[in-house]
Amino acid sequence: MPLEIIQAGTLGSRTSLSLSSGNEILLLEERGIKRRRNTMTTNEVYFSDLRSSMKRNLLTKLGELLDSAGLENIVSSRDLVALKLHFGEKGNTAFIRPVFIRHIVDQLHSLGAFPFLTDANTLYAGTRGNSVSHLKTAIENGFAFSVVNAPVIIADGLRGAAYASVPINQEHVEIAYIGREIVEADALISLAHFKGHELSGFGGTIKNVGMGCAARKGKLQQHSDLSPKVKAKKCVGCGECVAHCSHEAISLSDEKKAIINPEKCVGCGECILICPNGAIDIQWSKDIAIFQEKMAEYTFAVLKNKREKSLFINFITQVSPACDCYGHNDAPIVPDIGIVASTDPVAIDQASVDLVNRHDPAQGSCISGRVKTGEDKFRALYPKIDWSIQLDHAEKIGLGTRKYELISLEKKK
Numbered sequence: 001m002p003l004e005i006i007q008a009g010t011l012g013s014r015t016s017l018s019l020s021s022g023n024e025i026l027l028l029e030e031r032g033i034k035r036r037r038n039t040m041t042t043n044e045v046y047f048s049d050l051r052s053s054m055k056r057n058l059l060t061k062l063g064e065l066l067d068s069a070g071l072e073n074i075v076s077s078r079d080l081v082a083l084k085l086h087f088g089e090k091g092n093t094a095f096i097r098p099v100f101i102r103h104i105v106d107q108l109h110s111l112g113a114f115p116f117l118t119d120a121n122t123l124y125a126g127t128r129g130n131s132v133s134h135l136k137t138a139i140e141n142g143f144a145f146s147v148v149n150a151p152v153i154i155a156d157g158l159r160g161a162a163y164a165s166v167p168i169n170q171e172h173v174e175i176a177y178i179g180r181e182i183v184e185a186d187a188l189i190s191l192a193h194f195k196g197h198e199l200s201g202f203g204g205t206i207k208n209v210g211m212g213c214a215a216r217k218g219k220l221q222q223h224s225d226l227s228p229k230v231k232a233k234k235c236v237g238c239g240e241c242v243a244h245c246s247h248e249a250i251s252l253s254d255e256k257k258a259i260i261n262p263e264k265c266v267g268c269g270e271c272i273l274i275c276p277n278g279a280i281d282i283q284w285s286k287d288i289a290i291f292q293e294k295m296a297e298y299t300f301a302v303l304k305n306k307r308e309k310s311l312f313i314n315f316i317t318q319v320s321p322a323c324d325c326y327g328h329n330d331a332p333i334v335p336d337i338g339i340v341a342s343t344d345p346v347a348i349d350q351a352s353v354d355l356v357n358r359h360d361p362a363q364g365s366c367i368s369g370r371v372k373t374g375e376d377k378f379r380a381l382y383p384k385i386d387w388s389i390q391l392d393h394a395e396k397i398g399l400g401t402r403k404y405e406l407i408s409l410e411k412k413k
C-alpha cells in the first residue's frame with residue numbers, strides 16, 4: 001500500500017511523494033506501509049480518514065498512523081512516556097474516546113515503554129481544578145486504569161503548584177512553569193482533540209501542549225500579565241485566601257474585603273481556586289495576539305528537553321465550537337474528518353485547520369448557513385480572533401513550519 005501525498009502546503013494540489021535527502025524509507029512488508037527510519041522532525045503530516053472495514057478497523061489504522069509517523073524511533077524501551085490529553089470537563093462528551101487511548105497505550109507497551117496519561121490542573125475552579133477532582137473527572141469520563149491500561153498522573157501536583165521552571169528567554173516568556181511530571185518524562189505524545197476555541201480560534205497541538213502542560217502559575221502567565229483581581233461584591237471577608245497565600249500578598253481591608261498586593265504576588269493563581277465564593281478571578285488578557293504568542297512559547301518550553309522525543313496527534317472528530325473545558329459541547333461544526341500525526345507541532349495544526357476549512361459546514365451546527373465549503377469555519381465562530389498568530393509565532397521561534405506535506409495512508413485510487 002503506497003503512501004500518497006494528497007496535499008503539499010496549505011493550498012497545494014496533488015503531488016508525488018518527495019523526501020529530503022537523508023530520510024531513509026523502509027518498506028514495512030507486513031503492513032504494507034512506508035515509514036521514515038530516522039528521528040529528524042519533518043513537515044510530514046500523516047492522515048487517516050475514518051473509512052474502515054472488517055479487515056482494517058479504525059484502531060488498526062490508528063496503529064498504522066503511529067508507525068508511519070515514526071513512533072518506534074521516538075520511544076525507547078523503558079521510557080516513561082507522557083500521553084498528554086484533555087480528559088474533558090464533567091458534562092462534556094467531545095473529548096477523545098478512551099478506546100483510542102487504550103490502543104496507543106498497548107502499542108507503547110509493545111515497545112517496552114511505560115506510558116502514563118496526564119494533564120495539568122486548570123486555572124479556574126471547575127471539575128479539574130485540583131488533582132482529586134481532576135482524577136475523579138477523568139475516571140468518570142472513562143479514563144480508568146481498567147479501561148486505558150495505564151495510570152493517570154496529574155502533572156502539576158495536588159493544587160497545581162508542582163512545576164519545573166524552564167528558562168527559554170523568548171519574546172514574552174523568560175521562564176516557563178511546566179507541570180513537573182511532564183518535564184521529567186522521557187518522551188511526550190500529545191493527543192489533542194481538535195476543536196474551536198474562544199481565545200485561540202482553534203485548539204490543537206499547540207494549545208494542548210503549550211497551555212495544557214503549564215502548571216497553574218504558567219497558565220496565569222499566559223492568560224494575564226497581572227495579579228488576579230478580587231471581585232469585592234462577592235468577597236465575604238472569610239480570610240481563607242489570606243491564610244493560604246504563601247507569599248503574604250493578600251490582606252483584608254477595614255471593610256473586610258480581600259486586597260492583593262501586586263508587589264508581593266508571584267502569580268501562582270492558587271487564591272483563585274481557594275476562594276469558596278469565586279471572588280478572585282483572572283485579569284484576562286485583552287491582547288489575544290500576545291496570549292497566542294505566549295502559548296507558542298510555552299510549547300517551545302515543554303519541548304525543550306524532548307524535541308526528538310515527541311509526537312503529535314490530532315483527532316479531527318466531534319469538532320465542537322469551543323473548548324472541552326466547558327461542561328457541555330455544542331454540535332460539531334463539520335462532519336468527522338479523521339486523525340493526523342506528525343513530529344512537527346506547527347505543520348499538524350496548520351494541516352488540521354486546513355482540513356476543517358476545506359469541508360462543508362455541518363447541517364444544524366451553530367455555523368450552518370453562515371459559512372460555505374472552503375471558507376474559514378473558525379473565523380465564522382470567532383470573527384475577532386486571528387488563529388494564524390499562534391502558527392506564525394510558533395514558526396518564527398523555530399517550533400516547525402506551516403508548509404506541510406499531507407500524506408494519506410489510503411491507497412491511491
Ligand code: SF4
Nearest residue numbers: 235236238239241275
Ligand atoms: S477567600 Fe474569597 S471570600 Fe474569603 S476573603 Fe478571600 S476573596 Fe474574600
Ligand code: SF4
Nearest residue numbers: 245265266268269271
Ligand atoms: S496569585 Fe498566588 S501569590 Fe498572588 S495573591 Fe494569589 S495566592 Fe498569593
